[in-house]
Amino acid sequence: xxxxxxxxxxxxxxxxxxxxxxxxxxxxxxxxxxxxxxxxxxxxxxxxxxxxxxxxxxxxxxxxxxxxxxxxxxxxxxxxxxxxxxxxxxxxxxxxxxxxxxxxxxxxxxxxxxxxxxxxxxxxxxxxxxxxxxxxxxxxxxxxxxxxxxxxxxxxxxxxxxxxxxxxxxxxx
Numbered sequence: 572x573x574x575x576x577x578x579x580x581x582x583x584x585x586x587x588x589x590x591x592x593x594x595x596x597x598x599x600x601x602x603x604x605x606x607x608x609x610x611x612x613x614x615x616x617x618x619x620x621x622x623x624x625x626x627x628x629x630x631x632x633x634x635x636x637x638x639x640x641x642x643x644x645x646x647x648x649x650x651x652x653x654x655x656x657x658x659x660x661x662x663x664x665x666x667x668x669x670x671x672x673x674x675x676x677x678x679x680x681x682x683x684x685x686x687x688x689x690x691x692x693x694x695x696x697x698x699x700x701x702x703x704x705x706x707x708x709x710x711x712x713x714x715x716x717x718x719x720x721x722x723x724x725x726x727x728x729x730x731x732x733x734x735x736x737x738x739x740x741x742x743x744x
Contacts, residue, residue, distance in 0.1 A: 572637050572665045573608065574735055579636025581611045585626055586641040588616045597641060620649060624656055631660035638664040640671070650674040663727055672720040672743055677727065683714035716740045
């Protein structure tokens with residue numbers, strides 16, 4: 572997002588406070604990383620459908636240059652609403668799941684869920700064949716997808732650099 576909007580200094584991060592295990596650490600990590608390059612990240616909260624509109628309106632009122640949406644089942648379920656609200660408020664938004672740009676969101680960068688589920692299947696197979704779960708190494712995702720929605724880019728009046736287009740795994744036109 573910073574490559575797309577190099578002049579944006581304030582970002583908003585939408586999180587669901589009900590998911591406390593992920594929310595606090597993620598917000599702190601993102602704020603810390605942003606601070607190292609001179610950016611500010613304000614955390615906004617929404618834990619119900621009705622709070623989504625309020626949170627995105629707040630991001631626009633506070634003049635956030637862009638919006639980041641944390642992973643959450645509520646947000647994924649309401650992806651079309653969130654994408655439409657972000658567009659309505661003129662907020663470029665990045666998501667962690669490719670379903671968001673498919674629903675009209677600007678862009679996503681996140682793990683390749685097909686590969687992740689394949690890894691889960693391999694682990695299950697090893698356990699069913701007798702391996703002890705405690706003996707299996709912890710693995711992290713190694714495949715990620717970067718998706719850009721050009722329709723939303725145009726609707727927001729943004730220009731995607733050739734560099735970002737080249738990096739994209741998928742471009743929705």
